[in-house]
Amino acid sequence: MSRIIDTVLEELSVMLCRMGKLTYETVSLSIKGCLNGTSVYSQVHEMSDALVSMSDQAEDKTFELIARFQPVASDLRTIKSYMKIAYDFARYSRYALDISYINEQFGGLKECEEWISEYIEKMSEKVLNMVRSSVDALRSHNTQLAKSIAKTEEEVDKMYSKYLDKLIEKAPATSKCTISSVLVVRYLERIADHATYVCESVIYLATGEKTTLR
Amino acid sequence: MMPIKIETKNLGVSFGEAKAIDGISMKIFANKVTAVIGPSGCGKSTFIRGLNRMNEIVGKAKTSGEVLLDGQNIYSEDFDVVELRRRVGMIFQKPNPFPKSIFDNVAFGPRIHGTHDQESLRKIVETNLKKAVLWEEVSDRLNKSAMDLSGGQQQRLCIARALAVEPEVILMDEPCSALDPIATAKIESLIRTLSQEYTVIIVTHNMQQASRVADYTAFLYLGRLVEFGQTKDIFENPKSEITEKYITGEFG
Numbered sequence: 001m002s003r004i005i006d007t008v009l010e011e012l013s014v015m016l017c018r019m020g021k022l023t024y025e026t027v028s029l030s031i032k033g034c035l036n037g038t039s040v041y042s043q044v045h046e047m048s049d050a051l052v053s054m055s056d057q058a059e060d061k062t063f064e065l066i067a068r069f070q071p072v073a074s075d076l077r078t079i080k081s082y083m084k085i086a087y088d089f090a091r092y093s094r095y096a097l098d099i100s101y102i103n104e105q106f107g108g109l110k111e112c113e114e115w116i117s118e119y120i121e122k123m124s125e126k127v128l129n130m131v132r133s134s135v136d137a138l139r140s141h142n143t144q145l146a147k148s149i150a151k152t153e154e155e156v157d158k159m160y161s162k163y164l165d166k167l168i169e170k171a172p173a174t175s176k177c178t179i180s181s182v183l184v185v186r187y188l189e190r191i192a193d194h195a196t197y198v199c200e201s202v203i204y205l206a207t208g209e210k211t212t213l214r
Numbered sequence: 215m216m217p218i219k220i221e222t223k224n225l226g227v228s229f230g231e232a233k234a235i236d237g238i239s240m241k242i243f244a245n246k247v248t249a250v251i252g253p254s255g256c257g258k259s260t261f262i263r264g265l266n267r268m269n270e271i272v273g274k275a276k277t278s279g280e281v282l283l284d285g286q287n288i289y290s291e292d293f294d295v296v297e298l299r300r301r302v303g304m305i306f307q308k309p310n311p312f313p314k315s316i317f318d319n320v321a322f323g324p325r326i327h328g329t330h331d332q333e334s335l336r337k338i339v340e341t342n343l344k345k346a347v348l349w350e351e352v353s354d355r356l357n358k359s360a361m362d363l364s365g366g367q368q369q370r371l372c373i374a375r376a377l378a379v380e381p382e383v384i385l386m387d388e389p390c391s392a393l394d395p396i397a398t399a400k401i402e403s404l405i406r407t408l409s410q411e412y413t414v415i416i417v418t419h420n421m422q423q424a425s426r427v428a429d430y431t432a433f434l435y436l437g438r439l440v441e442f443g444q445t446k447d448i449f450e451n452p453k454s455e456i457t458e459k460y461i462t463g464e465f466g
Contacts, residue, residue, distance in 0.1 A: 003463050070422050072449040072461050208451030 005069040012061045012082055016089075019054050020135035022047060023089040027131050027191060030096035031124045034103045034184060035117060037110030044100040048093035058086035074205070081205035085138060088194040088201075092131065095187040095194075102180050109184065112177035119166075120184055123159045126152050127188045130195035137202045146199035150213040156192040160185050219244040219383060219413040220265060224279035227260050227269050234260040235437040238279070242383075242430075247405055247414045249428035249445065251421060253466040257437040258417040262385045265415065266302035267295055283383070300327065303376035307388040309368035311360035311375070316343075316352050319360045319371055323379035338378050345411075346374035347404055366397025373404065377412075384408060386416040390423065402427050421461055425449045433457045 026047040033040030062083040065071060071079055102108060109117050130152050137146040163185050172178050196213045203211050220242040227234045235257035242248050250258045260269060267288060269275040280287045288298050300323075311319050320339040321329075329335060339356065343349040348370040352363070360371055369389060376384060386405070390398040405414055405427045418424050424431050424445065431448040433441045433456075441448060441457045452458045460466050 005463070072421065072425065073452050073458050075462050076450060 005065065005071065005075060008061065008065055008069070009075065009078060012058060012065070012079075015054060015058055015061065016082055016085060017135075017139055019051060019058070019086060019089045020138055022051055022054075023092045024128075024131050024135055026051065026093045027096045028128055030100040031128065031188075034099050034108045034180075035121055035124065037103065037108045039100075039103060041097075041100040041104045044093075044097050048097040051093040052090045055086040055090035059083055074208075077205045077208060081201035084201050085198050088198045091194050092191055095191045099184055099187050102183050106176045106180040109177070109180055111174050112172055112181055116172060116177065116181050119159075119163060120181060120188075123156060123163075123185060123188055126156050126159070127192050127195070130156070130192050134195040134198035134202075137199055141202060141206045143203050143206050146202040147211075147213065149196055149199045153192050153196045153214060156189060160189040216246075217244040218242065219284065220415075221282040221285075222261075222264070222279065223282065225261070225264055225281060226278040227257075227264050228276045228278075229272065230274045233437055235264070235434070238434075238439045240432060240439055240442055242413060242415060244413050245409055245411070246429040247409045247416065247427050248430040248432065249424035250415065250417045250432045250434060251419075251424050251461075252434035252440075253460065254419075256434040258434055259387050260437075261434065262304075262387060262415055262417055265383070265385060266299050266304060268299075268304065270295075300379045301381055302383040302385060303379065303381035305369070305372055305376055305384065305386040305389045308392050309365055309372050311363070311368050311371050313359070313361055315357045316360050316363070316371060317356040320374050320378045323375060327379060339374075342374040342377045343371075345377050345408070346370045347400065347407075348374055364397070366393050366400060369393060369397070369401060370404065373401075373408075377408075381412065383413045383415065386414065388417055388419060391419065398423070421449075433460065435460070 026044055029040050029047070030044045032038075033044070062079045065079050069075070109120060130149055133145055133149050136142065137149075164182070167178065167182070172181065193214065200211055200213055203209055218241045222238050222240050225238040226236045238261060250261060252258050263269045264277060265281055269277060277289060281289060283298070283301065286293065312322060314322070317339050320342055321335045324335060324338050329338065340349060343352065348367060351367060360368065363371060390401050393401065402423065405416065408414055409429070416424075416427065428445045430443065431445045432439060433448065433454070435456055441452060441454045443453075448457065449461060452461065
């Protein structure tokens, strides 16, 4: 016999998976726009607002679950984790919006030398992979996949600090490029952080184990 | 290391051929609230009744193993049962005040144990009604019948009556199951306060009640102890799959 709480938990789970899909599309679009120098700001803005609104709805749903069902054990862990993940997804989308805004304000990375675009593209691929892995790990509650993200997070962190070192050694031709590229790598690094938070939440909800993947 | 008030070692109780509980080894820490949870018929009540030899009242009951109260086996031949039940008091599911006055209910135990001086009895009654958070509601009608009190007041009177003989441990067998939510909240708050002075063991069907009041929780299933641990751990991350299924309502 299924429990009443299962229906509401399922609704929340479906909502989170929809958020996951949209969040990946949002980050992906903003990065693409920035690398190609195309304007995607208004589109990303809409997607980001939708994600923030969905995050609020997910939070309301978790409160409803707590108030109505007094969840315990794996139910409680799931609810706590879903609430955190919904927030992380909203954060992904806000950083995506920030990236798309850089394109609007400073002309994105098209002002930059080729090595910079290539470097950031490589970093973006890693970050997008992390976003995808975090969404997939959530969908299947896959702890192995969640744990595997730690290595990429370390690589992204290294790429971030290495990029700053490189800029000191060899300044870009324009200030616009300096500002744009520094902000983009910074936001990418923050998105990667949130991807690890999502994976930590997946591990916690599935096993009860509180881990730090950073 | 937390002081242990009661330790059961391989405790088993049978009624005729039927084993109600089997092989329960558990430590109950002093001045903590321990909740015993589990589905109907899992042996919760039998277990706590085994902690002050109440099962002996049932003719066919046979107990095996040991129950150590401050290190002494309460089932050893030289252990005084009357003294045991003074040290380990019990509160039952349904409030069961004596058909006497409020005063006489609380004074009953001390009188049996030899206190007859009226002034001493008056002090005992006041102190324990205060401890049970009932004094303010009944101080002006101590000579009225206990039977006229509400269910929640009657249960607190029973707690005051149990406290009046200066116990060290209080066993509670579903003490709130006959009470409304307001009376339940008062008893739960009282349980927390009592644990500063006494060791409290509570049997409850209400999982939320266990999670609210207990420091430690034991889960019994089919007469055996499946899991024991800090309440936070049991309700957040139980180790056993059966515990998980029971507390999340998949069965029970």
